[in-house]
Amino acid sequence: xxxxxxxxxxxxxxxxxxxxxxxxxxxxxxxxxxxxxxxxxxxxxxxxxxxxxxxxxxxxxxxxxxxxxxxxxxxxxxxxxxxxxxxxxxxxxxxxxxxxxxxxxxxxxxxxxxxxxxxxxxxxxxxxxxxxxxxxxxxxxxxxxxxxxxxxxxxxxxxxxxxxxxxxxxxxxxxxxxxxxxxxxxxxxxxxxxxxxxxxxxxxxxxxxxxxxxxxxxxxxxxxxxxxxxxxxxxxxxxxxxxxxxxxxxxxxxxxxxxxxxxxxxxxxxxxxxxxx
Amino acid sequence: xxxxxxxxxxxxxxxxxxxxxxxxxxxxxxxxxxxxxxxxxxxxxxxxxxxxxxxxxxxxxxxxxxxxxxxxxxxxxxxxxxxxxxxxxxxxxxxxxxxxxxxxxxxxxxxxxxxxxxxxxxxxxxxxxxxxxxxxxxxxxxxxxxxxxxxxxxxxxxxxxxxxxxxxxxxxxxxxxxxxxxxxxxxxxxxxxxxxxxxxxxxxxxxxxxxxxxxxxxxxxxxxxxxxxxxxxxxxxxxxxxxxxxxxxxxxxxxxxxxxxxxxxxxxxxxxxxxxxxxxxxxxxxxxxxxxxxxxxxxxxxxxxxxxxxxxxxxxxxxxxxxxxxxxxxxxxxxxxxxxxxxxxxxxxxxxxxxxxxxxxxxxxxxxxxxxxxxxxxxxxxxxxxxxxxxxxxxxxxxxxxxxxxxxxxxxxxxxxxxxxxxxxxxxxxxxxxxxxxxxxxxxxxxxxxxxxxxxxxxxxxxxxxxxxxxxxxxxxxxxxxxxxxxxxxxxxxxxxxxxxxxxxxxxxxxxxxxxxxxxxxxxxxxxxxxxxxxxxxxxxxxxxxxxxxxxxxxxxxxxxxxxxxxxxxxxxxxxxxxxxxxxxxxxxxxxxxxxxxxxxxxxxxxxxx
Numbered sequence: 001x002x003x004x005x006x007x008x009x010x011x012x013x014x015x016x017x018x019x020x021x022x023x024x025x026x027x028x029x030x031x032x033x034x035x036x037x038x039x040x041x042x043x044x045x046x047x048x049x050x051x052x053x054x055x056x057x058x059x060x061x062x063x064x065x066x067x068x069x070x071x072x073x074x075x076x077x078x079x080x081x082x083x084x085x086x087x088x089x090x091x092x093x094x095x096x097x098x099x100x101x102x103x104x105x106x107x108x109x110x111x112x113x114x115x116x117x118x119x120x121x122x123x124x125x126x127x128x129x130x131x132x133x134x135x136x137x138x139x140x141x142x143x144x145x146x147x148x149x150x151x152x153x154x155x156x157x158x159x160x161x162x163x164x165x166x167x168x169x170x171x172x173x174x175x176x177x178x179x180x181x182x183x184x185x186x187x188x189x190x191x192x193x194x195x196x197x198x199x200x201x202x203x204x205x206x207x208x209x210x211x212x213x214x215x216x217x218x219x220x221x222x223x224x225x226x227x228x229x230x231x232x233x234x235x236x237x238x239x240x241x242x243x244x245x246x247x248x249x250x251x252x253x254x255x256x257x258x259x260x261x262x263x264x265x266x267x268x269x270x271x272x273x274x275x276x277x
Numbered sequence: 278x279x280x281x282x283x284x285x286x287x288x289x290x291x292x293x294x295x296x297x298x299x300x301x302x303x304x305x306x307x308x309x310x311x312x313x314x315x316x317x318x319x320x321x322x323x324x325x326x327x328x329x330x331x332x333x334x335x336x337x338x339x340x341x342x343x344x345x346x347x348x349x350x351x352x353x354x355x356x357x358x359x360x361x362x363x364x365x366x367x368x369x370x371x372x373x374x375x376x377x378x379x380x381x382x383x384x385x386x387x388x389x390x391x392x393x394x395x396x397x398x399x400x401x402x403x404x405x406x407x408x409x410x411x412x413x414x415x416x417x418x419x420x421x422x423x424x425x426x427x428x429x430x431x432x433x434x435x436x437x438x439x440x441x442x443x444x445x446x447x448x449x450x451x452x453x454x455x456x457x458x459x460x461x462x463x464x465x466x467x468x469x470x471x472x473x474x475x476x477x478x479x480x481x482x483x484x485x486x487x488x489x490x491x492x493x494x495x496x497x498x499x500x501x502x503x504x505x506x507x508x509x510x511x512x513x514x515x516x517x518x519x520x521x522x523x524x525x526x527x528x529x530x531x532x533x534x535x536x537x538x539x540x541x542x543x544x545x546x547x548x549x550x551x552x553x554x555x556x557x558x559x560x561x562x563x564x565x566x567x568x569x570x571x572x573x574x575x576x577x578x579x580x581x582x583x584x585x586x587x588x589x590x591x592x593x594x595x596x597x598x599x600x601x602x603x604x605x606x607x608x609x610x611x612x613x614x615x616x617x618x619x620x621x622x623x624x625x626x627x628x629x630x631x632x633x634x635x636x637x638x639x640x641x642x643x644x645x646x647x648x649x650x651x652x653x654x655x656x657x658x659x660x661x662x663x664x665x666x667x668x669x670x671x672x673x674x675x676x677x678x679x680x681x682x683x684x685x686x687x688x689x690x691x692x693x694x695x696x697x698x699x700x701x702x703x704x705x706x707x708x709x710x711x712x713x714x715x716x717x718x719x720x721x722x723x724x725x726x727x728x729x730x731x732x733x734x735x736x737x738x739x740x741x742x743x744x745x746x747x748x749x750x751x752x753x754x755x756x757x758x759x760x761x762x763x764x765x766x767x768x769x770x771x772x773x774x775x776x777x778x779x780x781x782x783x784x785x786x787x788x789x790x791x792x793x794x795x796x797x798x799x800x801x802x803x804x805x806x807x808x809x810x811x812x813x814x815x816x817x818x819x820x821x822x823x824x825x826x827x828x829x830x831x832x833x834x835x836x837x838x839x840x841x842x843x844x845x846x847x848x849x850x851x852x853x854x855x856x857x858x859x860x861x862x863x864x865x866x867x868x869x870x871x872x873x874x875x876x877x878x879x880x881x882x883x884x885x886x887x
Binding site for chain 2: 021022025028029032069076077079092094095096099100101102103104134169172173174175176204207208209211212237240241243244245275
């Protein structure tokens with residue numbers, strides 16, 4: 001008997017699924033894992049894979065060598081690459097031993113001394129600070145975490161786009177933290193959202209962060225973008241954000257702009273309306 | 278599609294008549310074994326091809342194409358002229374003129390005559406028949422093709438139809454061995470379907486012209502059906518304008534081994550398609566290969582209690598937290614119930630007597646379970662797989678699995694959280710030779726490396742705090758701490774009663790109904806996925822040893838899983854159940870399901886393994 005797993009979310013989600021919900025959940029993985037490290041798998045040793053540990057990013061382990069449980073008869077989705085270059089590993093400690101966390105897309109290669117390694121280390125530090133902010137009893141320091149997540153996204157959009165998106169996703173999933181986003185960073189998120197030439201995933205995530213921050217300007221901004229036909233692919237998430245956070249009657253507002261909008265804009269408005277039904 | 282019937286018999290299709298004669302010819306001799314069934318090769322179409330489709334006047338240099346019901350060849354250097362053909366326009370004789378060159382074979386079933394000087398006939402009116410003493414056209418066994426009923430000479434529209442797909446069990450090219458993933462489809466000797474799609478750029482298809490032959494002899498009851506015989510009249514055929522499905526009846530048996538089917542079809546102007554071939558393997562199934570020889574019952578167990586799960590908030594429900602006292606210890610409450618409480622589908626103080634003596638918690642749960650069973654019924658429609666929430670018995674103590682035929686059901690847990698952040702985990706059982714206990718966990722007996730089952734809490738953790746998520750649009754109105762859980766509004770009694778009666782209601786009733794439908798759907802899809810693993814999906818490798826698990830031809834696939842996102846098998850937004858991952862929204866797409874290959878596996882109309 002072997003065992004197999006199904007995972008939530010995928011890197012290859014269909015287009016109709018909002019882009020942000022298909023991103024690897026580094027933030028959740030970091031919170032769930034007992035051990036996060038950069039290590040190089042070194043082939044099989046029975047049902048275990050020995051790895052050489054390069055850096056420990058969460059948790060602790062004795063020595064430089066660790067065995068990760070991976071019985072061959074198990075058909076888990078997330079498996080360790082054999083004899084591979086250094087990878088970012090998220091491990092769960094179970095009674096049987098360490099197992100790779102079954103979250104898709106977060107076990108990524110980390111070439112030693114590379115730009116990606118530097119970006120990853122900076123991102124993991126941010127994840128660490130973000131996770132620790134759960135235990136803050138005041139809002140002090142939260143604004144700097146928000147600012148640093150947004151700045152990380154800004155500075156890594158080209159060099160490490162996956163991590164850049166993941167940083168914004170981390171913030172979008174923290175409605176307790178997002179209201180502390182500094183005003184100038186809010187303005188930057190609004191700018192990204194408004195720019196129809198920007199990456200759609202970043203626009204999607206910017207809208208979610210603004211929603212989590214309870215930005216009062218967001219509803220009108222979303223309606224304006226929809227009416228002008230500048231929300232390609234974003235209709236469903238805009239519809240949900242309007243329904244969730246707006247003091248306006250979303251359905252009425254969308255119906256109104258549907259009448260005013262040109263033919264290019266209408267399909268996306270209809271998609272936004274569809275999620276309100 | 279027309280309604281399933283052996284429609285060709287009633288249409289007087291010439292091949293049907295030929296088949297009838299031949300099939301009966303050997304059966305009247307008392308003890309003598311029945312003679313083999315074959316359909317003699319006969320002329321089925323004659324098509325005039327002028328300079329343009331509008332050219333209706335045959336001249337020297339124009340073409341006349343003769344199409345036959347089976348493979349033909351030409352006697353070397355033989356001409357086809359008035360000694361071979363009879364052309365009549367009314368009672369007046371016509372002809373193809375003096376032949377300078379011999380005819381040529383255009384396909385294995387058609388020949389082309391170049392008309393000579395003195396040609397005389399009228400397309401659409403004149404009829405043509407091969408004469409009994411023709412000496413130019415041979416069948417596949419080297420015999421001269423016999424005379425047959427005259428056919429009307431049609432006027433070609435200049436375009437040939439095309440058989441776009443010839444496959445078994447409606448399995449698309451990507452998965453039937455024709456695609457880049459390779460392999461050879463393996464089916465049992467009978468009971469499968471033969472499916473075609475075809476098209477023509479300018480004229481409708483003549484659905485009476487479908488010819489389907491096999492490269493090997495088949496067995497119809499005690500009678501042999503020779504290779505090359507048109508099988509169409511022997512099958513339960515549903516032949517439509519663009520596609521056809523022909524069911525192989527139980528008394529028609531294909532032999533074990535490698536073989537091929539060949540198909541062609543013509544349009545109403547007489548143009549015939551090229552012959553499409555599909556190669557496959559037939560294997561007589563053993564119980565070891567059959568996944569469902571006695572069907573499969575699954576018990577969905579919601580009683581497991583190995584966790585203490587709850588949610589909290591410190592900001593009025595804006596942020597939902599799962600506190601660190603959510604520990605892997607039992608607390609006397611089924612983990613499934615704790616999942617429902619977090620989702621707002623269960624409350625500490627339910628409304629009593631909502632339906633008879635059932636309170637709001639019980640009714641909500643029954644509605645959810647009803648949706649799960651309905652959706653599982655849709656996903657496994659036409660298979661021998663069924664599900665129940667009522668324990669049919671006790672699983673053998675101390676066993677993680679037991680022999681398929683020695684026990685009556687498998688079981689799987691539903692509820693709580695995964696210890697490795699999965700939406701579900703189950704044992705993998707190639708060809709379903711065992712009954713599985715997918716309720717095991719690390720602290721149980723026997724033990725498992727991790728918790729097995731389906732875990733709604735993972736779904737909750739992913740979407741609960743993400744603004745704009747499908748999860749939030751589904752649950753925010755009822756979510757514990759954020760909305761008003763079901764049973765905490767006095768009007769919920771009437772709303773639940775209305776939902777039980779499938780009645781309409783107010784906005785809140787719609788929100789409750791939507792949450793139940795969507796949750797029921799993703800739990801059903803995840804249960805189908807996990808139970809699919811325990812019934813043999815998805816064996817790694819190409820057909821016939823595997824069914825494309827981990828195939829590099831399908832990016833995103835992994836061991837035991839198949840991702841079809843790069844194919845057009847599922848419409849945009851829908852996905853294969855056995856994908857390595859599933860989104861809440863993708864699971865709720867109406868077209869999400871098992872692909873035709875996996876459906877055929879569950880119907881035992883395809884087999885993998887040796």
